Structures are given as structure tokens and as C-alpha cells.
Amino acid sequence: MSNSPYYAGRIGVLYGGDSPERPGSVASAEAAFKALSGAGMQAEMIDLADLAGLGASLRNRIDVALLACHGPGGEDGKLQGLLEQLKIPYTGSGVLASALGMHKPTFKTLLAALNVDTPRSITVLAEHSVESTLTTVELNLGYPVFVKPAGGGGSLGAGIARDAGELAALLRARRKEQYAEYMVEEYIDGIPCTVGILDQGRPVVLPLLTCETDRAFYDYEAKHDKGLRRESCPAALPEDVEQRLVETALKVHRRIGAHGVSRVDFLICADGRSPVLEVNTVPGLSEHGNLATMAAAAGVSYVELIKRVLDTAFTKDSYVP
Numbered sequence: 001m002s003n004s005p006y007y008a009g010r011i012g013v014l015y016g017g018d019s020p021e022r023p024g025s026v027a028s029a030e031a032a033f034k035a036l037s038g039a040g041m042q043a044e045m046i047d048l049a050d051l052a053g054l055g056a057s058l059r060n061r062i063d064v065a066l067l068a069c070h071g072p073g074g075e076d077g078k079l080q081g082l083l084e085q086l087k088i089p090y091t092g093s094g095v096l097a098s099a100l101g102m103h104k105p106t107f108k109t110l111l112a113a114l115n116v117d118t119p120r121s122i123t124v125l126a127e128h129s130v131e132s133t134l135t136t137v138e139l140n141l142g143y144p145v146f147v148k149p150a151g152g153g154g155s156l157g158a159g160i161a162r163d164a165g166e167l168a169a170l171l172r173a174r175r176k177e178q179y180a181e182y183m184v185e186e187y188i189d190g191i192p193c194t195v196g197i198l199d200q201g202r203p204v205v206l207p208l209l210t211c212e213t214d215r216a217f218y219d220y221e222a223k224h225d226k227g228l229r230r231e232s233c234p235a236a237l238p239e240d241v242e243q244r245l246v247e248t249a250l251k252v253h254r255r256i257g258a259h260g261v262s263r264v265d266f267l268i269c270a271d272g273r274s275p276v277l278e279v280n281t282v283p284g285l286s287e288h289g290n291l292a293t294m295a296a297a298a299g300v301s302y303v304e305l306i307k308r309v310l311d312t313a314f315t316k317d318s319y320v321p
Contacts, residue, residue, distance in 0.1 A: 010042050011310065012062030014079065014090075017048030019071030020152065028068035028285035035287075035306040036066075048074055051082070058086060064313050065090040066306075068285050072151055075282045076102035089313040093281040094320035097257040101281040104150050104183055107256070114255060116248060117275040121185030123150060130171050133184065134164050141186050143167075146217070147174070150181035160187055160217060188275060190267030192218045193235060195249035196283065196294040197262045198305075199312055203253055205246050206294035207234035210268065226288065233297045237268065245274055252279050259320065260312025263291060285309070 013036070015029030016022055029045050036043040044062070048069055051058070065088055069075060077099035083090040093101070100107055111118045122140060124133050137145060147170050148158040157174060161167035167184070174182055196206035211218060213229045221228055235242070249264040256279060263283040266274050283291040287302050295305040 009063035010044070010061065011036055012046045012058070012065045012088075013043055013068050014046050014048060014051075014065050014074070015068040017069060017071075017073050019048075019069070019073055019075075020157070021071030024284055024286075025068060025070045025074065028070070028289070031287045031302075032066060032068050032285045032306050032309075035303045036310075039303055039307070048079065051079075056086060059088060062088065064088065064310070066310055066313070067091050067282050070282060070284065072102075075280075076151060089316075091309050091313045092260045093256075093258045093262070094316065096321040097259065098281050100256045101258065101262070101279045102151050104148075104278060105181075107279065110256065111252070111276055114251065116252065117273060119146070119185040119188055119275055119277070121183045124171065124182040124184055126175075126180045130168050133171060134168060137167060137184055138164070141184065144187040145184050146187045147171070147182060147184050149174075150183050157182075158217070188267055188269060188273070190269035190273070190275075192277075193237075193245065193266045193268050193274070194290050194294075195245055195264045195266065196291050197249060197253050197258075197264070198295070198308060199260045199315060200308065203250060205249060206291075206300075207297035208237065208242060208245060209233040209290055209294050209297075210235040210237070211290075231293065233293050241268065241274065248274075248276065252276060256281075257321065259316055261291070261309055 013029045013033045015025045033043055033045050065083055067090055069079060073079065075098060077095040080090065080095045080098050084095065100110065105123045108118050108121060120141060122136050144160055144162040145167060146160055159170050161170050191210050191212055193208060193210045195208055197203050198206060210232045211229050215228060245266055252264050253262050258281055261283060263280040265277040267277060268274055292302050292305060
């Protein structure tokens with residue numbers, strides 16, 4: 001753990017806002033705030049919904065921001081850009097890496113350039129009709145397919161369509177939600193596996209975690225109810241598979257310019273594939289979440305994990321795009 005003087009400073013745990021992922025953000029923030037306060041640090045929770053009223057006065061209120069915000073507005077580079085302008089140190093990645101990680105179509109384009117396996121997909125914009133999307137899927141992907149927001153997380157707004165009728169129903173239902181852009185990608189059957197990375201002078205990979213569920217897929221409910229999933233950490237994977245995932249996760253972390261902490265999600269398939277699904281540059285910070293579980297397997301307590309995440313606010317280069 002660092003002995004940096006900011007431990008005596010004012011820590012703002014930023015969370016919430018109006019993102020669909022607000023409940024998960026609240027859980028992250030409450031757990032992190034409790035850990036910091038319990039360790040004798042001066043911390044307060046600040047809802048992103050209040051930032052518009054705070055403006056530049058935020059600089060007089062906190063010395064460092066610990067980001068516990070998930071979803072649009074807090075994880076996609078917008079909040080990071082505001083904090084850069086206010087010259088307030090903040091945890092995790094900068095504007096560019098946050099935006100790249102959050103916008104899945106752009107992220108997948110980068111993966112393709114790196115020759116990293118990822119499910120084939122098409123992007124569905126608000127102006128695309130359901131009929132034209134069905135035709136494009138038929139010609140390029142076939143069924144089944146997986147539908148998810150292009151700029152969201154937590155499996156919110158996601159679902160499986162096994163034929164054109166199910167896909168049409170999913171697309172029409174999604175148009176009533178907040179997300180304006182979706183991805184339809186080939187459905188790949190596999191075991192979810194996540195690789196956590198925590199900078200400790202250099203990016204260090206935490207023990208891998210696999211998670212199985214009896215639900216149709218690893219959905220929002222399974223991610224927030226331990227009774228609906230079966231975790232294995234450290235994951236029981238063949239050495240060559242684990243090594244491949246570690247190398248790929250580090251490549252993704254470095255090439256998007258991530259800093260401090262990230263989580264790269266994969267599928268482990270029976271045919272030997274291990275495609276990358278996405279990267280999360282603001283992983284959940286709840287005490288029983290994936291990041292905390294992987295840290296515990298590495299012998300890092302939850303309080304120590306939060307302190308190490310806080311460290312990342314002060315280890316960035318002088319300029320981060």
C-alpha cells in the first residue's frame with residue numbers, strides 16, 4: 001500500500017446519476033465509502049446527479065475522486081473529461097480508454113485490428129428499421145444471436161434471440177429503453193470468465209474467475225444474486241488457456257490505454273475458442289463483486305483493494321488522452 005499524502009485528503013466517492021446502472025453504482029459507492037471511512041479516511045459520497053449544480057466548486061470540496069459510477073455518463077469518458085478540466089485527480093482510466101471501453105462497436109473494431117477473437121456483430125441504430133435489421137442478421141450472422149446495448153453494461157437490456165420472431169420482439173421492446181444504439185452479435189455458448197487487472201507499479205493480473213448459471217445467460221439478476229451463480233476463483237482452467245487469457249487481457253488493457261484497474265470478459269468455449277466480450281474500465285466495487293472476489297483470491301483484503309484503486313488516481317502520466 002502506498003504512503004501517499006492524499007490519504008489525509010478529502011475523497012469524493014462519485015456514483016449514481018441517471019444511468020440504468022445506477023443501482024449497481026450505489027452498491028459500489030456504499031461499499032467503497034464504508035471501507036474508506038472505516039480506515040479513518042475523510043470520504044463522502046457525491047451523486048453524479050448533483051454535479052451540474054456543483055460545477056467548479058467541486059475543486060474546493062474534494063482532493064481526489066474515487067469513481068464508483070457505472071454506465072453512460074460516468075464510465076464513458078464524460079465524467080473523466082470533466083474531472084480533467086477541473087484538475088481533480090481521479091481513479092482509473094482517462095477519457096479515451098473510458099470511451100473506447102464503453103462503446104462496444106468501436107472496441108470490437110480495435111479488437112479486429114489486433115487480431116483478437118470476438119463475436120461477429122452488427123450495430124443497430126435508432127433509424128434502422130426492424131425489418132432491415134432482420135435482413136442484415138439473416139445475411140451476416142444467422143441465429144441464434146445475442147442483443148445488447150452498444151454503450152451499456154451489467155447485461156441490462158440484453159437478451160438471446162433464437163429466430164427472427166424473437167429478434168423482432170427484442171428490438172421493438174428495446175426501443176422503449178434509454179439506449180439509442182444496440183449490437184446484435186453471434187451467440188456463442190461458453191462459460192463466462194473474467195480477468196481482473198490492477199496496476200501495482202505495473203499491470204498485474206488477479207486470479208481468474210469463471211462463473212456459471214442455470215439462467216439463459218449470465219444476466220443482471222445472476223450478476224447481483226450470488227444464489228443464481230456458481231463462481232470458481234482461481235478458475236480451474238488448463239494452463240495454456242489461462243496463459244492465453246492473461247496475455248490477451250493485458251494486450252487489451254494496454255492497447256486501449258487503460259490505467260489503474262480494468263476487467264476483461266471472455267467466454268471459454270468447448271471448441272477451444274475464448275473470445276473477448278468486452279472490457280470494463282470502471283469495474284464494480286461492491287464487497288462481493290468480481291473484482292473483490294479476484295483480489296481476495298490474491299490475498300488482498302477488500303479495504304486494501306479500495307486503497308489500491310485509490311492509488312491509481314496518482315499514478316497516471318502527466319498527460320493521459
